[in-house]
Amino acid sequence: MSRFPTPRFSPLPALAFALICAAPAAALEPPAPIEPPGARFVACDNGLRCVRAPCPARDAYDLDAQARVHGVDFDASPLTPEERTRLNEERGLYYGTLAVIGHIEERPFTLPEGGEPRSRPVLVISSVIGPAPEEAAALCRGR
Numbered sequence: 001m002s003r004f005p006t007p008r009f010s011p012l013p014a015l016a017f018a019l020i021c022a023a024p025a026a027a028l029e030p031p032a033p034i035e036p037p038g039a040r041f042v043a044c045d046n047g048l049r050c051v052r053a054p055c056p057a058r059d060a061y062d063l064d065a066q067a068r069v070h071g072v073d074f075d076a077s078p079l080t081p082e083e084r085t086r087l088n089e090e091r092g093l094y095y096g097t098l099a100v101i102g103h104i105e106e107r108p109f110t111l112p113e114g115g116e117p118r119s120r121p122v123l124v125i126s127s128v129i130g131p132a133p134e135e136a137a138a139l140c141r142g143r
Helices: 011-022 081-089 136-141
Strands: 039-045 058-062 067-069 073-075 095-109 118-131
Touching: 039 118, 039 136, 058 073, 058 136, 081 095, 081 118, 095 136
Parallel strands: 073 118
Antiparallel strands: 039 058, 039 095, 058 067, 095 118
């Protein structure tokens, strides 16, 4: 038999408890939601009416750059069906009611009756982030 008694408790659980208690409080908070990459936009009806497509009747106001992009088409294909339904129900692409995240890209097109290929700006919407800021409607009206 040994002269020294065998310890009855293991120091590992006590060490683990001490490390957990010493962790910074920020490490215990849930992470902030991550927004998809892109700029924040509000879509506006610019008042232009057309007889046939393509019709540049809508503009996009870039809330981050505070700049208006004229004659924009919209591509909502990256959105979930629920987000597309919300855009339609709230008329989010006409009245500056919803803020979206997306990016502008130039896409080629040809007029139906032929002619040279052209391009137009398209706002590719990656996410609906919620109601537009209060001043968005005024920004849409300011041309």
